[in-house]
Amino acid sequence: MDASLLVHFSTKIGGFSKGEYEGNNLAFHVGDEARVVEENREHIFNKLGIKSVADMQQSHSSNLKTVFEEERVLNCDGIFSTKKDLALLVLVADCIPLLFYEPKAGVIGAVHAGRVGVFEGIVEKSIKKLKDEFGAKSKSIRVWLGPSIRGCCYEVDGEALRESKDRFPSFVKGKNLSLDELVVKKLKEHSISQIYSSKICTCCHEEYFSYREKRVCGRQAGIIMLRDLDGKESI
Numbered sequence: 001m002d003a004s005l006l007v008h009f010s011t012k013i014g015g016f017s018k019g020e021y022e023g024n025n026l027a028f029h030v031g032d033e034a035r036v037v038e039e040n041r042e043h044i045f046n047k048l049g050i051k052s053v054a055d056m057q058q059s060h061s062s063n064l065k066t067v068f069e070e071e072r073v074l075n076c077d078g079i080f081s082t083k084k085d086l087a088l089l090v091l092v093a094d095c096i097p098l099l100f101y102e103p104k105a106g107v108i109g110a111v112h113a114g115r116v117g118v119f120e121g122i123v124e125k126s127i128k129k130l131k132d133e134f135g136a137k138s139k140s141i142r143v144w145l146g147p148s149i150r151g152c153c154y155e156v157d158g159e160a161l162r163e164s165k166d167r168f169p170s171f172v173k174g175k176n177l178s179l180d181e182l183v184v185k186k187l188k189e190h191s192i193s194q195i196y197s198s199k200i201c202t203c204c205h206e207e208y209f210s211y212r213e214k215r216v217c218g219r220q221a222g223i224i225m226l227r228d229l230d231g232k233e234s235i
């Protein structure tokens with residue numbers, strides 16, 4: 001069934017947005033024209049063969065939800081589903097787009113892993129949900145960490161720096177936090193070994209939107225979907 005899985009991380013490249021959002025902005029909430037965001041979404045969804053999408057109004061929480069159909073979940077930072085042909089989408093500009101798949105349970109997840117959510121335990125909560133609700137097994141869980149801001153550029157200060165040093169000292173160098181490495185460590189602590197982590201820093205690479213680099217900017221997406229292959233050709 002692996003052939004039926006779609007995992008995609010979008011870039012800035014290929015969209016119709018102008019000005020500060022130039023390129024493929026997929027977020028409605030950042031001040032870009034809604035009509036253009038619709039166009040960008042339609043364009044990329046068509047290219048990927050996506051017909052229905054669930055996404056979130058993300059709030060830097062650790063709230064998770066199971067979705068069954070196309071919807072925008074409010075105040076939520078992780079969505080999970082076993083529904084075929086329903087794409088799950090997480091929007092980011094520096095935070096980690098974290099995608100989950102467990103083939104035996106046939107479950108997928110899209111999680112917004114920023115510092116606040118990770119410190120609140122969104123990674124652990126996601127794993128627990130996959131196991132408790134869907135019967136997923138750690139050794140079968142696959143996880144993708146898409147491009148995000150990495151230790152080279154992610155400087156934190158004030159209370160965030162204090163908390164980082166206090167709780168996760170080995171992931172702080174000077175004022176810089178390696179959130180992606182912390183997430184990988186948390187996954188490994190839960191016996192997950194199938195981890196695919198992007199080495200791309202969104203702040204260093206200009207083909208990605210980066211909130212650190214430019215406060216007003218678009219958002220790229222992490223997208224995951226299980227295609228229903230019944231009667232269709234394998235991809």
Ligand SMILES: [Zn+2]
Pocket residue numbers: 150151152153154201202203204
């Ligand atoms: Zn960097």
